[in-house]
Amino acid sequence: MLEALPTPGEPLRREEHIVEDAKDAPFMDNVVKVFCVHTEPNFSLPWQRKRQFSTSSSGFVIEGKRLLTNAHSVEHHTQVKIKKRGSDTKYLANVLAIGTECDIAMLSVNDDEFWEGITPVTFGSLPRLQDAVTVVGYPIGGDTISVTSGVVSRIEVTSYVHGATELIGVQIDAAINSGNSGGPAFNHRGECVGIAFQSLRHEDVENIGYVIPTPVIEHFINDYKRSGDYTGFPILGVEWQKMENPDLRKAVGMAPNQKGVRIRRVEPTAPAAQYLRHSDILLSFDDVAIANDGTVPFRLGERISFSYLVSQKYTGESAKVKILRDGSVNEYNLELRYHKRLVPAHIKGIPPSYYIVAGVVFAAITVPYLRSEYGKDYDYDAPVKLLNKLLHSMAKTEDEQLVVVSQVLVADVNIGYEDIVNTQVLAFNGTSVTNLKHLANMVESCKDEFLKFDLDHQQVLVLETQRAKAATPAILATHCIPSPMSSDLKTTVS
Structure with a gap:
């Protein structure tokens, strides 16, 4: 099963080497160790909280005197401290924004001394299959910085365990262990191409880790710049069914050259409920044709779930959808909003009612x-x-x-x-x-x-x-x- 990696837990299952000389890889000086004291809500006794506990994870410096780590690394925090590589000082940090769905958190440090001699990471583009990646962080097994290497083995829309949502993710075969959470993954040019955040734990597999890729990271950063907070990844607000069966396509009046997916249900609270109906055929999203299996073209020779297109939007933005209804094609401009769940996946730091x-x-x-x-x-x-x-x-x-x-x-x-x-x-x-x-x-x-x-x-x-x-x-x-x-x-x- 997929598991987020909040704290040191399981022993290392793959060799790792310690980088002694910063000149060999200067970008590693941007990687920090994050210490967090958590005080979780007590849902059985909601008028009080549980006993506090401490964790450690990884993070890294970005432009604007900000740091990124995983959301689950600082969830229900009461105190967060940061330590630079080679330093014996821990600096108090402020949590600026927590993106629960994308499992990213943004931090800041007010002490100017912390920022001396630090250069922010530069972000690279989404890697390709078999590209080499290097995961840097502070996992279980020691106190100094650790490096593991591997290659990109898969890129697809995947389940984000902590966020209880699905966004594009990069699967790698580098060892990602407890404590690596929030650490950057670099390409061969020293550019950050992702954030380590979860791994696959199963008796039949080993060394399958996942990183949050740059499109998701940039969405989170730009969302914060736009609104001063995290507003989330919007949804279209529909549940859909594949249209791969030819008899099903014929029954709903689809032409031989038409492709799309059938809308099963529409969220009553979503703006789409004003326009879309049960059994409509969703043909395209922002002029990108949707295949019968719900995928759209993605780079050369690849396809990905059309939910990736939705996730590239920001809350409050509009998208043009084309649907087939009763034999006629209609177009609508729909506002995209944050997902309102009947049973919320997170309480976002608010004490339980x-x-x-x-x-x-x-x-x-x-x-x-x-x-x-x-x-x-x-x-x-x-x-x-x-x-x-x-x-x-x-x-x-x-x-x-x-x-x-x-x-x-x-x-x-x-x-x-x-x-x-x-x-x-x-x-x-x-x-x-x-x-x-x-x-x-x-x-x-x-x-x-x-x-x-x-x-x-x-x-x-x-x-x-x-x-x-x-x-x-x-x-x-x-x-x-x-x-x-x-x-x-x-x-x-x-």
Whole structure:
């Protein structure tokens, strides 16, 4: 399976050599070691955080007195420090932007002393197959800089494990180990052509590593320059089906010379929902013809998924699409936006939301929540109903959330409900629940005799309103919980 490489973990599986003389490879002086102290949220007890822990990874200097590393190397950071090659000083760093989807983070150091004698890396173009690459960083196995060499073995749209998205990636056969995260990959001219970020761990393979290529890096940097922050990689907002079967193409009225993919569903929150429909045939994107297998031409003799064209755009930009509908061809200019997921892949550094009444803890489902509750194999071990929502459900509105009863803190007032865990809340007193804020508002302002929560699996949780609200402070005190709701809900609950 693909794994991100946040910290030193597994032993080295390939020889590496230490470069002693900077004159042999002066570009390596741009590579730094990143030390980070993380304090992760506690999703089981969202009113507090987990015990802090430390990691080390790699990074490198770019123009504008900035540094790049992996997003997962500084996720949930409380302190980040940088050490230059050959230096005994660690400098405090600021995190300017974290690109969760592309697994890149931008840092800065305010101390002018740090920048003395450092020249930023220069970026090269996207490498080609069999091009030699050199990965430089500070992996497990020692404290000094390490170099591993290999060649480019594959270039395609691949899964970014940390970002839970798909972007163009470069597969190499150089060893990429824990601690290499964020380190640059150089070509034979000393130009940076990628950032090490994950490797393939499987009993049948070895020495398969992945680097984030320059098109993705430049998108991240330009995005920051344009907006002063990271706005993300936009999506078209459709799910599609291949049209390789000739009978299927004939049935939808495609001419022999027409190619494209069939739109299965359109995201309700995407601008494309105003123009595109179920069963439309997507023929081209920005005048680039889409093949029946969903690929487009990519350099000489290569093809790549058309999602690569979408990923080259910036949030808020438009794209021209051509579709076939009922035998006629139509063109639309669509705005491209950031992906709004019903179950978000990341919480982007924001503390998890929660709401408590009578010991019943309500929370909003996210992928980090599921991973915290069910481990790294959450996509197998989590409840089927929640996984179905994660994989197949689409948000109908921008603020929709999947709200669950996370757990029930046992007390006399909630007797009989203690076994309800991670079960979706569908409605409160007959009103469908849109998100956690909506639920908290309804409960806090409720004047009815009972609080009635309609749950998934046809379960019902009913509490007497006055008794439930009166019991809440004592339950919070018993469990040392400072507030019945997270701070982001306090501004909305009247």
